[in-house]
Amino acid sequence: MSGSRTGAGHGAGQVVVIGAGIAGLAAADRLLRRGLRVTVLEASGRVGGKLLPGEVAGVRVDLGAESMLARRPEAVDLARAVGLADRLRPPATATASIWTRGALRPMPKGHVMGVPGTASALAGVLSDEGVARIERDADLPRTEVGEDVAVGEYVAARLGREVVDRLVEPLLGGVYAGDAYRLSLRSAVPQLFQVARTHTSLTKGVREIQARAAAARQTGPVFMGIEGGVGSLPLAVAESVRARGGEILTGTPVTELRRVRGAGPLGAAASGGTGAVAGGHPAWRVVAGDRVLYADAVIVAVPAPAAAGLLRAEAPAAAAELAAVEYASMALVTLAYRRTEAALPAGSGFLVPPIDGRTIKASTFASQKWGWIAEQNRDLVLLRTSVGRYGETEILRRDDAELVEVSRQDLKAATGLDATPVAARVTRWDAGLPQYPVGHHARVARLREHVAELPGLALCGAAYDGVGIPACVASAHAAVDQIHGDLAAVRELTAHPVQSLHGGAGE
Structure with a gap:
């Protein structure tokens, strides 16, 4: 597969996946389960992207994302499929606090991303005036939202700024490290966008969401972790991919992606020739260092700026949309203390509203939140803070x-x-979290229109339909379906982005 063997790697059902974060690995896993040949190319020296296991004071911890939404099946199902079923662990406690107005206060119950169904739900976190302002929602005229609106703008119009500044902002900040007054209601909190389009009263709409959830009788934890860290998930997926014949090359940045002609039908040998890349349509030439690979299809699973660079030659309009996606940077500070010296409040940690003027935006009491961390060393207490919005x-x-x-x-x-x-250990995630500003949904729709003009090309990852692990896996599965000509999953994600619910303090 080196430059001297440029034809190597091309054959019926050969797919190149660019990027070995959880989205790229999930795509490779799905492709192999469909009988296709897969090569994954990763620029960095490791797999996993923003999922990173590590150690502090000899205790295994996550240095990136630490939990995954369990109320959607994609991430948990993937973990089970690659042999991690017996290591799935719910949080030992899901009781969090919010550090605001000079005190740690219990995180309110009965809200959707900080938006309450009743004013009383936020008593204690808000001032009396702030609680009274929520009660005006039922009497206000309808707030028109059009095709999209900023979360903060809409919620403040209905319930007052204090709800946004003291609860919505820190919750959204935990997911996106973003600004509630810029983030898209449609893309970041799609449940509330539907309420905004169909209801005059926001609190009434939230109560209906809560009633539907109660009627569905969803059981089990909302979030799930993995013993040894969520960062072990991409390692297990990579091991499974390699065990089934997939190739993963790290330290192999892709420098050129171009179309060529002459490919046979994608998956002809494995799937009866039902692929989207029919004979005579363009196939793909992928240059990575001294390697040149030819593939029937390519899935690009890297952050938007890198994807823009790869698509600039063949899809300049798509590249321009990708280049416009902005990112936030952040850092995680993991600290280990002697247990005898570190008496912490009960619960999993706390969030911090930006309006309170603190430096950290959250802290997770890792040893209290995850039993598997506490069990490793009973003499130590580990916690982490996050900084940067x-x-x-x-x-x-x-x-x-x-x-x-x-x-x-x-x-x-x-x-x-x-x-x-x-x-202590500091882990920096430069340009780690894509931002979903107002209009993000329309940008992704335009981007997909441009990409649809190129048979055998698909995109996946956190920049499109949700930033959480289940969203990335769902995005990967939709990309695999797309290169087979099945756009149902892509249309579903476009219509209903995956809400990346907040996973507790520090998540």
């Missing part, structure tokens, strides 16, 4: 020691914790 650049220019220090200062102010950690 969209548009905040100054804080992330500070060195690791400064980020540890500001985290300790805020933890002391919030919880009284004043001990010296025995170990």
Whole structure:
């Protein structure tokens, strides 16, 4: 498969997946289950993307995302399919707090991304005036939202800014590290967008969402982790892909993606020739270092800026849409303390509204949230903080020691914790979280129209229909279906993006 053997790797049902994050790996897994040949090319030296296992003070922890939504099947099903069923673990506690107005306050129950069904649900978190403002929702005239609207703009119009600033903002910040007054209601919280289009009263619509959920009698945990870390999921998927004959090449950045002609039907040998890339249509030439691969189809599973660079030659309009996607950067600070010196409040951690002027935006009490972390060393307590939101650049220019220090200062102010950690680790996620501003849905629709003009090409990942792990897996599955000519899953994601619900403090 080197440059001296440029024809190697081409054959019926050969697919190249660019990117070995969880989306690319999930795509490779699905392709292999359909009997296709797969090569995954990853620029970095490891698989997993933003899912990263690690150690602090000898204790295994996640250094990236730490949980996955279990009320959607995609991520949990993938974990089970690659042999992790016996390692799936719910949080030991899902009781979180919010650090606002000078105190840690219990996270309210009965809300949808911070939007309550009743004013009383937010008593304690909001001022009396803020609670009273919510009650005006039932008497206000309809708020028109058109094709899209900012979450903060709509919710503030219905319920007042205090709901947005003290609850919606920190919850959305935990998912997107974004700004509620920029983020798209349609893409970021699709449930509430449907309410906005069909109801005059927002609180009444939220109560209907809650009633439907109760009628559905959903049982089991809302979120799930994995013993050893969610970061072990991509490692298990990669191992399964390789065991079934798939090839994964790390340290192999793709430098060129071009169409050529002469491919046979995608999957002809494996699926009766039902693929979208029929004879005579363009196939793909992929250049990665000194390697040149030919494929019947390519799935691009890298962040939007990298995808834009790859598509610029063959799909300039799609590349322009991708280049316009913005990202937020953040850092996670993981701290280990002696248990005898670290008495923490009960619960899984806390969120911090930006309006309160703190540096950290959340803290997760990892040893309390995940039993498997506590069991590794009963003499230690591990927690982590997160810093950095969209548009905040100054804080992330500070060195690791400064980020540890500001985290300790805020933890002391919030919880009284004043001990010296025995170990600390800072993990930076530069341009880690794609932003879904107003109009994101329309941008993704335009992008898909451009890509549809290129047979055998599909995109997947966090930049399109949801940033959580289930959303990335669903996006990968839709991409695989698309290159087979089945657009049903793509249409479903376009119509109904995956809401990336907040997974508790620090998630």
